[in-house]
Amino acid sequence: MAAPGSHRVPPWRRIDGTTVFFVLLALATGGATWWLHGPGAFADTLLRALGLLAWIAPVLLGALLVGAYVQRLLPRATMERWLGGRSGLRGLTVATVAGAVTPGGPFAAFPLVVALYRAGASVEVCIAYVTAWSVLGINRALIWELPFLGPDFVLLRLLVSLPLPFLAGGLSRLLRRPPT
Amino acid sequence: MMTLIAYGTIxxxxxxxxxxxxxxxxxxxxxxxxxxxxxxxxxxxxxPPALLAGVFLAGLVPEQQVVGLLGEASGAYGVLLATVIGGILPGGPMIAFPLALALLEAGMGVAQMVTLITAWSVLALHRVLVFEAPMMGWRFAGRRLLASLPVAPAAGFLTLAAETVLAG
Structure with a gap:
C-alpha cells in the first residue's frame, strides 16, 4: 500500500513485534532440531530453508510488482462502478472476478466493501466479494501459496474455490431477516 | 518443472x-x-526468520499424529477437523503458509489442506475483529460468517471428489 504520509524510518525501528516473534520462533525451532535430531539434521534443514528463500525471492518480487500494477490499473472508483447496483447471478459473478483481482491485504479490500455497501450494493454482492477476495485472491496465491505449496496445489485449490463466492453469497440471501 | 511454471506465471x-x-x-x-x-x-x-521457523517446524511436527488426524485416509472427518483448525488459526500468511508447508510435508492430505487454507481465509477471526466488525458492523460480519461456515468443508469435499475422479 502506498502510505501517503510514510517517512524514512531507520532500519532498526522496523524490527517490530512480528519480526521478533519469528526470530524467537526460528531460534527455538532451530535449537529444538539440533537438540532432538543432531547437528547434521540442523545443517540440512538450514540449507533447505536457505534454498527455499532463494527460490521464492524472485516470485515474491514479481508478484508484488504485479499487485502494484493491478492497483494502479484498477483504481477503487473503477471497481465501485463495476459493482455498484448490481445484483443476482450477474452481480455475484462480477463480485467474484473483482474479489479475485483485488491485490493487497484487508486494509485494501475492506474500504472498498464499505464504499460498496454504503453506495447500495446488495449484501450478497458484498459477501461474494469478500469471499472471492479471501479464497480466490490471485495476488496472495502468487506471493504466499505458490512458493510454499507449489503450482499443482494452488491450481487445484483455486479450481475448487471457484463456486465458493456464489455459495456464500447465495446462502447470505437465505439468511436475510424477514421484513417486520 | 515447478520452478518453470511458477516463474513463468509471474x-x-x-x-x-x-x-x-x-x-x-x-x-x-x-x-x-x-x-x-x-x-x-x-x-x-x-x-527470512519466518521461513526458517516454518522449515524447522516442518521437521519437528509429529508426523504420525498429523497423518492419523489429517492424512489422506482421514476423509470427511479430517475435512471437518481442518475446518475447525483453520477457523481458529490466528495470524496472517506469514504464519499460516510456513505452517501449512510443515503439515503438508508431515503427511497431511491435500483435501484437508485445501479445507484448512479455505477456512483460515474466509473465517479469519482475527481479521473479523480487527477490520471487518469495526468497519462493516457486527450485523454484516455475523451474516457473512454464518454464510461462510459451509464454504471450507465444501472446498474440501469438492477436492475429495476431484481426487476420486482423477484417480478413477
Missing part, C-alpha cells in the same frame, strides 16, 4: 500488467515500482 502476468500500464499515459512504471517497494520493506526483515 513473468507472464508481469508482462501483461506492465504492457497495459505502458499504454496508459497516467500510469508511470516508476510509481508502480515505488508502491511495490513500500510493500516489500516489511517483508525483508520478517520473511
Amino acid at each position: 513473468a507472464l502476468l508481469l508482462g501483461i500488467t506492465s504492457a497495459l500500464a505502458h499504454r496508459r499515459a497516467t500510469t508511470r512504471h516508476r510509481d508502480v515500482a515505488a508502491d511495490a517497494w513500500v510493500q516489500l520493506q516489511p517483508l525483508l526483515l520478517r520473511l
Whole structure:
C-alpha cells in the first residue's frame, strides 16, 4: 500500500513485534532440531530453508510488482462502478472476478466493501466479494501459496474455490431477516 | 518443472500488467515500482526468520499424529477437523503458509489442506475483529460468517471428489 504520509524510518525501528516473534520462533525451532535430531539434521534443514528463500525471492518480487500494477490499473472508483447496483447471478459473478483481482491485504479490500455497501450494493454482492477476495485472491496465491505449496496445489485449490463466492453469497440471501 | 511454471506465471502476468500500464499515459512504471517497494520493506526483515521457523517446524511436527488426524485416509472427518483448525488459526500468511508447508510435508492430505487454507481465509477471526466488525458492523460480519461456515468443508469435499475422479 502506498502510505501517503510514510517517512524514512531507520532500519532498526522496523524490527517490530512480528519480526521478533519469528526470530524467537526460528531460534527455538532451530535449537529444538539440533537438540532432538543432531547437528547434521540442523545443517540440512538450514540449507533447505536457505534454498527455499532463494527460490521464492524472485516470485515474491514479481508478484508484488504485479499487485502494484493491478492497483494502479484498477483504481477503487473503477471497481465501485463495476459493482455498484448490481445484483443476482450477474452481480455475484462480477463480485467474484473483482474479489479475485483485488491485490493487497484487508486494509485494501475492506474500504472498498464499505464504499460498496454504503453506495447500495446488495449484501450478497458484498459477501461474494469478500469471499472471492479471501479464497480466490490471485495476488496472495502468487506471493504466499505458490512458493510454499507449489503450482499443482494452488491450481487445484483455486479450481475448487471457484463456486465458493456464489455459495456464500447465495446462502447470505437465505439468511436475510424477514421484513417486520 | 515447478520452478518453470511458477516463474513463468509471474513473468507472464508481469508482462501483461506492465504492457497495459505502458499504454496508459497516467500510469508511470516508476510509481508502480515505488508502491511495490513500500510493500516489500516489511517483508525483508520478517520473511527470512519466518521461513526458517516454518522449515524447522516442518521437521519437528509429529508426523504420525498429523497423518492419523489429517492424512489422506482421514476423509470427511479430517475435512471437518481442518475446518475447525483453520477457523481458529490466528495470524496472517506469514504464519499460516510456513505452517501449512510443515503439515503438508508431515503427511497431511491435500483435501484437508485445501479445507484448512479455505477456512483460515474466509473465517479469519482475527481479521473479523480487527477490520471487518469495526468497519462493516457486527450485523454484516455475523451474516457473512454464518454464510461462510459451509464454504471450507465444501472446498474440501469438492477436492475429495476431484481426487476420486482423477484417480478413477
